Amino acid sequence: MMEVNPFIILFASIFTSNMILANFLGMCSFIAVSKEIKTSLGLGQAVTFVVTGTTVINYLIYHHLLVPFGLEYLRFIVFIITIAAFVQLVEMVIERYLPNLYYSLGIFLPLITVNCAILGVSLFMVIRDYSFIQSIAFGIGSGLGWTLAILALSGIRQKLQKAPIPKGLQGPGITLIITGLMALAFIGFSGIVSIQ
Amino acid sequence: MYTILITVAIITGITTSLAILLTLADAYIADYGEKKIIINQEKEFIIDGGSSLLSSLVSQNIFIPSACGGKGSCGYCKCKINSGGGPVLVTELSYLTKDDLKNDIRLSCQVKVKNDIAIEIPNELFNVKRYEATVETLEDLTNKIKLIRLKITSNDPSTIEFKAGQYIQLTAPPYGNNSEEVYRAYSIASATKDIHYINLLIGYVERGIVTTYVHKHLSQGNSLTFTGPYGDFYLQNTDSEIILVAVGTGMAPILSILYELLEERSPRKTTFFFGARTKSDLFMLEEMEMFEKELPNFKFVPTLSRPTEEDNWQGNIGRVTNAIENLIDKGDSTREAYLCGGTSMINSTVEVLLEKGMQEHLIYYDKFD
Numbered sequence: 102m103m104e105v106n107p108f109i110i111l112f113a114s115i116f117t118s119n120m121i122l123a124n125f126l127g128m129c130s131f132i133a134v135s136k137e138i139k140t141s142l143g144l145g146q147a148v149t150f151v152v153t154g155t156t157v158i159n160y161l162i163y164h165h166l167l168v169p170f171g172l173e174y175l176r177f178i179v180f181i182i183t184i185a186a187f188v189q190l191v192e193m194v195i196e197r198y199l200p201n202l203y204y205s206l207g208i209f210l211p212l213i214t215v216n217c218a219i220l221g222v223s224l225f226m227v228i229r230d231y232s233f234i235q236s237i238a239f240g241i242g243s244g245l246g247w248t249l250a251i252l253a254l255s256g257i258r259q260k261l262q263k264a265p266i267p268k269g270l271q272g273p274g275i276t277l278i279i280t281g282l283m284a285l286a287f288i289g290f291s292g293i294v295s296i297q
Numbered sequence: 298m299y300t301i302l303i304t305v306a307i308i309t310g311i312t313t314s315l316a317i318l319l320t321l322a323d324a325y326i327a328d329y330g331e332k333k334i335i336i337n338q339e340k341e342f343i344i345d346g347g348s349s350l351l352s353s354l355v356s357q358n359i360f361i362p363s364a365c366g367g368k369g370s371c372g373y374c375k376c377k378i379n380s381g382g383g384p385v386l387v388t389e390l391s392y393l394t395k396d397d398l399k400n401d402i403r404l405s406c407q408v409k410v411k412n413d414i415a416i417e418i419p420n421e422l423f424n425v426k427r428y429e430a431t432v433e434t435l436e437d438l439t440n441k442i443k444l445i446r447l448k449i450t451s452n453d454p455s456t457i458e459f460k461a462g463q464y465i466q467l468t469a470p471p472y473g474n475n476s477e478e479v480y481r482a483y484s485i486a487s488a489t490k491d492i493h494y495i496n497l498l499i500g501y502v503e504r505g506i507v508t509t510y511v512h513k514h515l516s517q518g519n520s521l522t523f524t525g526p527y528g529d530f531y532l533q534n535t536d537s538e539i540i541l542v543a544v545g546t547g548m549a550p551i552l553s554i555l556y557e558l559l560e561e562r563s564p565r566k567t568t569f570f571f572g573a574r575t576k577s578d579l580f581m582l583e584e585m586e587m588f589e590k591e592l593p594n595f596k597f598v599p600t601l602s603r604p605t606e607e608d609n610w611q612g613n614i615g616r617v618t619n620a621i622e623n624l625i626d627k628g629d630s631t632r633e634a635y636l637c638g639g640t641s642m643i644n645s646t647v648e649v650l651l652e653k654g655m656q657e658h659l660i661y662y663d664k665f666d
Contacts, residue, residue, distance in 0.1 A: 162311065172304060179311055182315060183315065189319055190319060193319075193326045196327070197327060198326075
């Protein structure tokens with residue numbers, strides 16, 4: 102694993118190992134916030150930023166604190182705490198110094214705390230034994246992949262607003278079916294590169 | 298033993314450093330310092346920045362009407378922000394109309410005070426206070442409408458000053474399946490000189506949270522809180538002829554207006570059109586007789602939309618608009634009308650009154666759904 106080029110990891114985590122479409126992680130906000138392209142894009146940007154930031158922090162904590170003391174089994178609780186704190190800090194900083202970005206993200210920023218894709222990236226990073234540079238590439242790629250997926254879904258859902266959907270399938274029902282179809286379509290990329 | 302200690306130490310260390318980091322961030326990054334709120338270009342308040350405009354105003358004893366208590370789910374706490382409010386938030390959008398957006402109207406519970414902020418609120422709101430009260434009497438007027446009389450028990454303020462026609466917001470405490478405080482607006486039905494009490498007419502609405510509370514759970518002696526008075530629907534001080542129109546509990550503000558006219562011994566020509574379904578839905582008839590006797594120029598016109606056989610009804614039949622069609626003559630553009638009732642009643646009545654040659658700005662109304 103160690104010798105995989107970071108650029109391949111970046112590319113693969115966007116297309117072949119997409120967090121949503123290959124691993125089905127981060128579904129809650131993916132389904133809840135995908136009604137409009139604009140808000141989806143905002144959330145996608147925030148997720149990309151947070152996932153990259155937390156991957157870096159978690160890498161440093163894991164390899165320089167947990168591994169030396171042989172406490173790898175503590176990674177779940179430690180990762181969750183750092184993610185929550187990071188999101189909180191990011192929210193405060195953005196609210197204070199980048200009010201425009203804060204206003205465009207709105208409520209979606211704090212929601213990222215409980216996005217499982219973010220914890221997923223930190224855990225995969227450990228399982229796949231990535232180096233520091235590889236982890237950064239993996240973080241950025243996963244964030245971009247998540248953004249790509251939610252943008253595609255919101256585009257489809259905007260079109261669907263005019264479609265006659267059976268009552269029982271409206272809302273989350275049809276969204277899950279669409280997600281499944283999108284995942285099938287993304288299998289088409291799978292021959293290009295593989296990281297898992 | 299060593300492992301346990303090191304585990305605890307590491308987790309504590311990480312958590313503590315993050316907590317310290319966040320506390321420092323909260324103290325330095327999220328510290329907006331003292332900010333100024335300028336209201337209507339005259340009043341100025343200094344408050345600690347960072348919290349919502351609504352709660353900052355409450356801390357200065359200014360109560361903007363709010364039904365949800367600042368959760369951004371009712372859309373009542375609108376106010377005009379001239380500067381310092383920042384861009385409109387996603388959470389506000391669903392409550393703001395196009396006109397609101399054009400006129401810088403915002404939801405005060407969502408706007409955080411991060412800069413000096415200049416707002417405009419109706420002057421009446423300075424008069425709004427929070428009252429504690431107990432239920433003095435509770436009386437069934439019809440099988441759906443209760444008259445509830447509240448005695449103000451708070452010391453400051455111990456009296457209420459309002460204009461005839463204004464409303465208050467009544468709070469229902471958590472009860473049954475309903476776990477939060479809920480506020481609803483009710484017009485004051487008592488006289489303005491009755492400063493230690495207020496009367497409310499509360500109709501029973503199926504699954505209505507506050508109405509169910511009042512009808513099923515409230516009894517004499519219980520305590521309640523309310524804020525008020527609110528509203529720009531009140532009797533204007535002129536000499537013009539008055540047309541009053543109400544259905545159901547819409548009689549409340551009209552009663553207050555009639556008491557006001559009685560207090561002034563007003564010679565103004567006044568006609569009160571009141572709509573109900575059957576005779577059993579009529580109420581306050583003795584009160585109306587009293588007004589007809591005491592006021593030199595007052596007429597009460599009840600009209601029933603569906604009188605039953607037993608009612609043996611001799612009066613007007615149909616909707617209030619039919620009665621207005623028949624009894625009001627065209628002309629005299631100085632007349633004032635005060636309407637209180639549901640949206641469809643108000644809309645159709647306004648139409649009829651305009652046909653009768655009334656001026657739109659002299660038709661005042663209080664809509665409820």
